[in-house]
Amino acid sequence: MGQVLVLGNAGLDLTLQVPRLPEKGETLLGDSANSAPGGKGLNQAVAAARTGAQVVFHTAIGRDSQGAEIGAALAAEGMTELELHQAPYSSDFSLLMVLPDGENSIVSMGSCAAALTEETAEIFSAKANAADVVLLQGNLTQASTLAALATATARGATTLLNPAPLWWDVGPLLPLCDIVVTNRGEAEAITGLSEPTEAAAALCRLGASMAIITLGAGGCLTSDCEGTTRHYPPVRIRAIDTTGCGDTFCGVFAAVLAMGLGQETAINLAQGAAALTAQRRGAFTALPSRDELAVLVARYRSL
Template structure:
């Protein structure tokens, strides 16, 4: 059975319920403090493992208490091997200030993700074998992510790229990308086109063998081999779309690693993401192993 190797970031999400945002120089008391592991790489690796894939995850964390907390939490996930790179200083984290109407403002510290080296990415990617899936996002630097893709491709692995969040030019990586997963806004940012069908075709021409554009409640578009197909969304009562993209990517790679077709993998990934959409938050909203197993029976 093929493996899923995820290269990405890991951190903690710390949230506070706030009556309003503080003014400049003001201190406000927050309530209902919660903390949970976070980071797109971490979330996608957890979903892939919960979906039954043999999953390895490499991510940078600091030599601090937060790093130890992340290791402890991921150690409880079956099918997941976490290979942290311990760096000096604090682990990455995000502070979420949640307002009474549900809107939030987020401040993120990402020094660990920025410091993850090209050499470390290449070493991790060298663990891939022909047929494995190598998944990365946009949190690490362009150079580090590209180094991982090149090393994985050299060993015959399939590369899957989810370039969110977009803070550097993703175009040079498209030629090293078997599957590109982007949402509507990301597709426009990379392609320069606001029409999803036209954007998918342009991204394919720039190198991505298969482009998947997720469209929220409108489902997703898949462009491959010169044709574009539309997949309907799963109808649910949406509460929070945070983490839906991570669930989609993790579930997609897991299904492909288990030998299923792209069509089945997309259907399964959409169903998994629909579960996340019905819950608030990110990590806490990810589907459980039991839920993902039940989806396998439904999609069979």
């Protein structure tokens, strides 16, 4: 069984329930304010660890009370290796605005994540072996993400990129991606194609060996470099808050791949785990527990 190596951001999430998104120049009242550890890197690493994979997680935090809170939360997750690089900035944070139908919009600050250097990324990925999955997101700089992917590829590891948030050109990195995972909007932003099947195929033409596009209530679809497309139906639920669903999907998917259970099982398990997240509020606070994920894994192992 391989490990999941996650190099990504960690911060605090401030969540507000809002009736709608504010108009330009408008002050809008929200309610049910809540704060918790978060960040795509942190959430995905925690989801992978709770699935039962051995997880190596490196991230950057500030030298402040928020950084100490983040570190304490991560220390409780029992990861194989945890390294917190201290950056000369305030710890990163995100503002999550959640609409009544469970959909969300997010604004993030990422100075600490952006401070992770190319050298740090190369040293991190040099830990990977052929059985491992190296999981990255879009919070680091393009140069550091490229360095991590290139080193992981040279080591023979499986490379998995979830490029959100999109703040630099993803295209040059796709040839280094065994798997790229996006949602519908991100796929359109990268490829210019609004139809998900066409966008998934375009991601592969741009260099990814396999593309997965998550479709929320529509499940997800995959495309590979041979032109094969497949749709995976959703788990039928009543969504309350979709904030952490993508992170749950990516973390569980990477964990199941590293555990050697195959891509199809990984996708089905990841969708089942994301459905659990969608049925409660928050991101980190909505991640499935170890016990919940153990039940899911056991169910699919028995099929």
